Amino acid sequence: MRQALIRSTTMAVLAAAAVMGLPLLALLVWVAARDRAQVEHYLSAERIGELVVRATFGVAALTVIAVVVGTLIARRQAKVLADPLRRLAERAERLGAGESRFEPLDSGIAEVDLVADVLAHSAAEFNRTIAxxxxxxxxxxxxxxxxxxxxxxxxxxxxxxxxxxxxxxxxxxxxxxxxxxxxxxxxxxxxxxxxxxxxxxxxxxxxxxxxxxxxxxxxxxxxxxxxxxxxxxxxxxxxxxxxxxxxxxxxxxxxxxxxxxxxxxxxxxxxxxxxxxxxxxxxxxxxxxxxxxxxxxxxxxxxxxxxxxxxxxxxxxxxxxxxxxxxxxxxxxxxxxxxxx
Structure with a gap:
């Protein structure tokens, strides 16, 4: 569970960083590919105000996109983590209500599977005791x-x-x-x-x-x-x-x-x-x-x-x-x- 949380958080942060970093990296590549005269022309006093405005809007747009992408990835990863817990809770509730058989759970999350195995073992022991x-x-x-x-x-x-x-x-x-x-x-x-x-x-x-x-x-x-x-x-x-x-x-x-x-x-x-x-x-x-x-x-x-x-x-x-x-x-x-x- 801890590793899954770290992995999902890292994925969300990397996605946001990519949204912000890739356009800046593309800009740097573009600048490096131009000669000095072209760069000085775009950075001239007449165009500096226009560039500042464009950069501000560009950064704001990238920030919004990064937040949206990070949120979507975080929600998806949260669903991946929450679904096994929800299924485990449903099985535990049925077991507590008297259902004798505990269905095995293979979620791919070690901690959740461990809890499921313990519950399955307890259910088997309980059934043997009743018998x-x-x-x-x-x-x-x-x-x-x-x-x-x-x-x-x-x-x-x-x-x-x-x-x-x-x-x-x-x-x-x-x-x-x-x-x-x-x-x-x-x-x-x-x-x-x-x-x-x-x-x-x-x-x-x-x-x-x-x-x-x-x-x-x-x-x-x-x-x-x-x-x-x-x-x-x-x-x-x-x-x-x-x-x-x-x-x-x-x-x-x-x-x-x-x-x-x-x-x-x-x-x-x-x-x-x-x-x-x-x-x-x-x-x-x-x-x-x-x-x-x-x-x-x-x-x-x-x-x-x-x-x-x-x-x-x-x-x-x-x-x-x-x-x-x-x-x-x-x-x-x-x-x-x-x-x-």
Missing amino acids: DERRFAADASHQLRTPLTALLMRLEEIAMTDDLEAIREEANIGTTQVERLTQVVDDMLSRSRQGAGADSSVSLDSVLASLQREFQPSFGQARRSIHVKGTRGLVVRCTPTNLSQILATLLENSLIHGAGTVEVDARRSGPSVVIEVRDQGQGVPLALAPHIFERSVTSGGSGLGLSLARDIAEKSGGRLELLSAQPAVFAAFLSEAGAVR
Whole structure:
């Protein structure tokens, strides 16, 4: 911007100087081309007054022309400088009004282009933040829905029974579910700020036992059951909440879309622990199977569950796969860890 202003000012001054200087230079050349007698004739006493008058009018005319030319050049250069600033202001105003996309600006003026680049970068960061917040809200809604539903059913059972022992047992399970809900929220906030880690270790048996208690009312109402088999005493490298969310998503998916008994089979496979979840339903439609983990792809519901579960598995250093579409067999692969202290 500074260089453009200096350049435009210099151009206006040079144009004015040229208007004034070129006629004077032409006069000097004309005088130099004449002999002494001709010059003395034009400068004689009889003609000196006429020459003074002509020179005065000539200088006045040249001055006016120089001012007009300088003004025109200055206005043109001002327009060249002002137009990019005006376009930048319009884009900034649209951005402030909520427009998500900031159109790039190539004005040829380094300072203006720098401001435009900063605004474009800020707009991109803002869009990413909004997208992350929306995704966080959607994920939180999905992760909290199943535990809240199970807790509500637990409270309804408590309200319908007079057996103090049964009430005490259901209340203890409900307390565990509330603690899990609290941990889900804390872990989600932690992941949104710094990403999920895979440094924690958790007993697979304890997580599966907790999920069986949590899902028992829902499966009981559907006259179905969960059967856990395979290797016992496995410890995986994952946070308790993340492992619960992965397996709860698979159990909920089977409850909604599957049929019959749900079998959970855990085993070692090299350095990994494989947890397979299958049921006796019709499975995943073949056309849907290749896209089953894509966000918003669903045969009913929000379409977030499996995509979110896969993301959690990957952030925990593992993976989630569909081993078989018909019958549906999902498998979570997680690293095995040492015993939980």
